[in-house]
Amino acid sequence: MNKTRLKFLIAGLGSIGRRHLNNLLALGQEDIILYRTGLGSLGDLDRNFPVFHDLSAAMGQNPDAVIISNPTALHMPVAEAAARSNAHIFLEKPISHTFDSLQGIEAVMGASSSLVFVAYQFRFNVGLRKIEEILKIGSLGKPVSFISRWGEYLPNWHPWEDYRGSYAARSTMGGGVVLTLSHPIDYLRWFFGDVAHLTAETGNRSALELSCEDYADAYLSFQSGVEGELHLDYNSKPKVHDLRITCMSGEIFWDYDSNKVKVEAVNGGTQEFFPPPGYERNHMYLDEMAHFIAVCEKKEQPLCTFRDGKQALNVALGILQSGRYHDQVIFED
Numbered sequence: 001m002n003k004t005r006l007k008f009l010i011a012g013l014g015s016i017g018r019r020h021l022n023n024l025l026a027l028g029q030e031d032i033i034l035y036r037t038g039l040g041s042l043g044d045l046d047r048n049f050p051v052f053h054d055l056s057a058a059m060g061q062n063p064d065a066v067i068i069s070n071p072t073a074l075h076m077p078v079a080e081a082a083a084r085s086n087a088h089i090f091l092e093k094p095i096s097h098t099f100d101s102l103q104g105i106e107a108v109m110g111a112s113s114s115l116v117f118v119a120y121q122f123r124f125n126v127g128l129r130k131i132e133e134i135l136k137i138g139s140l141g142k143p144v145s146f147i148s149r150w151g152e153y154l155p156n157w158h159p160w161e162d163y164r165g166s167y168a169a170r171s172t173m174g175g176g177v178v179l180t181l182s183h184p185i186d187y188l189r190w191f192f193g194d195v196a197h198l199t200a201e202t203g204n205r206s207a208l209e210l211s212c213e214d215y216a217d218a219y220l221s222f223q224s225g226v227e228g229e230l231h232l233d234y235n236s237k238p239k240v241h242d243l244r245i246t247c248m249s250g251e252i253f254w255d256y257d258s259n260k261v262k263v264e265a266v267n268g269g270t271q272e273f274f275p276p277p278g279y280e281r282n283h284m285y286l287d288e289m290a291h292f293i294a295v296c297e298k299k300e301q302p303l304c305t306f307r308d309g310k311q312a313l314n315v316a317l318g319i320l321q322s323g324r325y326h327d328q329v330i331f332e333d
Helices: 016-027 055-059 071-086 102-110 127-139 183-192 282-296 306-325
Strands: 007-011 031-035 065-068 088-092 118-120 143-154 195-203 216-222 227-233 235-247 250-255 261-267 269-272
Touching: 007 016, 007 055, 016 031, 016 282, 031 055, 065 071, 071 088, 071 102, 088 282, 102 306, 118 227, 118 282, 118 306, 127 183, 127 235, 127 250, 127 261, 183 216, 183 227, 183 306, 195 250, 195 306, 216 306
Parallel strands: 007 031, 007 065, 065 088, 088 118, 143 227
Antiparallel strands: 143 235, 195 216, 216 227, 235 250, 250 261, 261 269
16 A cells, blocks of 8 residues: 655754654655744754745645644744644644634634644553553542652753753743643543642742743642642652552552553552563654654544643643642633
């Protein structure tokens, strides 16, 4: 069977944009053009691709799909242009940095045939997919509570650049630990449904030179009745990323570095699940891109939808609001 030939436009060629470019090539997609503003460094590429500095000119090449991997605060103008052109959209997380910025694309989407996939790649993580399977089977009973932690030392994140100039360190670019490390918000929603209300503390506890918050501690209550703690920070050495879920009849524990899932039942039974041999971090990005290609080919529906992205943003902004004003944030149905 011949592979469907698609034309991709990549907007933003930082570290994640470059990863998506390489993964498209690995998956046999070679008709690729680039849109860049010139604010970042293109760096060396193994081959030449057409580069456009004007968004209208780039969209004039009629791409079938647009991969939006520029800084968070710059997502929406590209997304609106893609939706107007009926191109399918691969939208990096978080989808934006404010709710007001979504009005334009929401007005366009009603008349557009674009399908939007929001790139929360942890939905393709082998360990978290095992947890989703366990929760669906229900062998441990109803989930009751969780503790989710993700801490990184920001200067070590992209050691080839000055962290102070990165989007993750600048609130004006949609940075800050809550938006940048918002993945747990998405996969907790994936497991437990929509958040009902939350309280949070945010601020700066490190000596890092940042214009944004570097830690957040939130207590989330879901409509399903599950409650738990979410911790995010930019100052963890060594880094930590794990999740513990307590169910009526046992516990589930996942650690990102090993991708091991450990299940301990109340009756004493213990199971451990490991990733397949040779599994590495890029596999979830490859699976994510393969899924998006299937979405473009109308073979699959987006696993993470625009609504999912909007709800994750709503919770992230709620954490920031609660941290700023020291109040409870209640979400409407």
